[in-house]
Amino acid sequence: MKLRVKNLYKVFGANPEKGVEAARKGMGKEEIMARYKLALGVNDVSFEVGATEILVIMGLSGSGKSTLVRCINRLIEPTAGSVEIDGIDITQLSDNELRLLRMQKVGMVFQNFALFPHRTVQKNVEYGLEIQGVPTGERADKAKQAIDLVGLSGWEEYRPENLSGGMQQRVGLARALASGADVLLMDEAFSALDPLIKREMQDELLALQARVGKTIIFITHDLDEALKLGDRIIIMKDGRAVQVGTPEEILTNPANEYVEKFVQDVDITKVLTVSKVMRKAISVTHPKDGPKTVIHKMHEEGLSRLMVVGKDRKLIGLVEVEKVTDAIKRGEHTLEHVIDRDVITVRPDDNVSCLFPVKKYPIAVVNDDNKLLGIVKRGSLLSGIADFGGTYGHQ
Structure with a gap:
């Protein structure tokens, strides 16, 4: 198993351990906030992701999906639980060890592209390799390979301002790929794009995944996007994973009334084989x-x-x-x-x-x-x- 998350909690506020203890006793998100003034972001979430699998984490605003994905690479520090990548529990790593793991094993693609406006496409893609200390010639070659993979060959010397939203997101994806990371975290990566460009990027991601076989954690609030991309889907509510399963399992056998309402208007043909x-x-x-x-x-x-x-x-x-x-x-x-x-x-x-x-x-x-x-x-x-x-x- 490439990635394993076990009994993960994230509580915001002073003395967050009180929130974890209360959650373990069955207290809900609203009650914990009312009693302890603590915000329960992630509540006892466990799952595993295999190599070459796309796991989609979805839910409404405030469900905890973005907090969860940021706990995976400790951009947000988990309060309790473990996150293992290749058997390494990242919650136990020192700052230097964590920095090295992020550079070598985990890439992240953001909703707002997070590109440097003063750098060319080539230099943006090289950035992570530059931080790693990769020699100039080697990082240029790796960046060029990643740029070719995402279909931007010929755009190496352009700056982000000259690119469409979809092209800018490709640059962000190329930057993550160039680092050689096995795990890609994509937080609402396509939500800022126009519908047509969004569908094109979804198709591109699936085609790219068929070629490179990464472990991808994809965050979205769009059920259609989740059904299209996910090998499996986690549906979040109030910080909890209320159901984990394949798109077909979630549509045909919803775990509870919340999931049933979530999927009730979905076109079944989008996932039925x-x-x-x-x-x-x-x-x-x-x-x-x-x-x-x-x-x-x-x-x-x-x-x-x-x-x-x-x-x-x-x-x-x-x-x-x-x-x-x-x-x-x-x-x-x-x-x-x-x-x-x-x-x-x-x-x-x-x-x-x-x-x-x-x-x-x-x-x-x-x-x-x-x-x-x-x-x-x-x-x-x-x-x-x-x-x-x-x-x-x-x-």
Whole structure:
């Protein structure tokens, strides 16, 4: 496990230990404030994050999400609990040890970009390496590689004032990547961007993650953003993690009434995968089968269409009863002239929203080797979505 947070508390005010003790006895945020004049920011939060995982922490304003992420790198000092990165409990590190860990292992991307206006893109990206004492030539090379990764090649000598908001955020991301940090903390990183640029940056982050495989903690108040980016999501309320799970788990099995209200108007198709609405392709046919064999199989199974697969179960195409019947009338003994090879295929992990524009059903569900796993009919798509509840549409 790359990152482990265990029983973490943050209390603001004098004698914060009193707040921790009260919280452990079950006292809530408002009661602790009323009785002790202490603000409970993080209340007994525990979670783990694996390498290459994107964990999204979300909640409404005041839920504790930004306080939590700042406790992870001790920009805010935790009151109690532990934060381990690669097995190192950062709450036990000296100032010098913490500074070294931040430089080498943890990068942070802020909402307001936090760029130096007097530095070029290249020099902004080099900054962390410069602080680390990396030689000039080496840090220039590492910065250039990071700039290329975020798609800003050619902009190295421009200053931030010449860049759009989305481009400035790319610079911030490149700076974090250039340091070689394994863990990226992104606090409302895209919330200041226009909606279109925001969606583009979300897509860019997912594409970048596929290439570099970092451990990313992403803070947001936007549920759609959380559903799109998160491998898992933590929903915060009053400093507590009220539910931790995959987007699908949170949408289909909310832990309590608060989470249920939080997600009640979400389009379920944004997280539902094809594997949840497909039916196993039990009945198939093979190129060696003649038209009469296929008609017999269709009659026995009550089907009007069959997928055609090879001996290795790789998809070849589809046959329909009308065309097979015509082949029999023509005296044909093979399926060669009636196989429709223009079958639409999807992967089981694809989002079901990709199915809505499709006009031609059934759709074949295949793996990366083109082996047939199942089929999706229009009826099974709609009934599968209905089984999971929520709203759906063609957005």
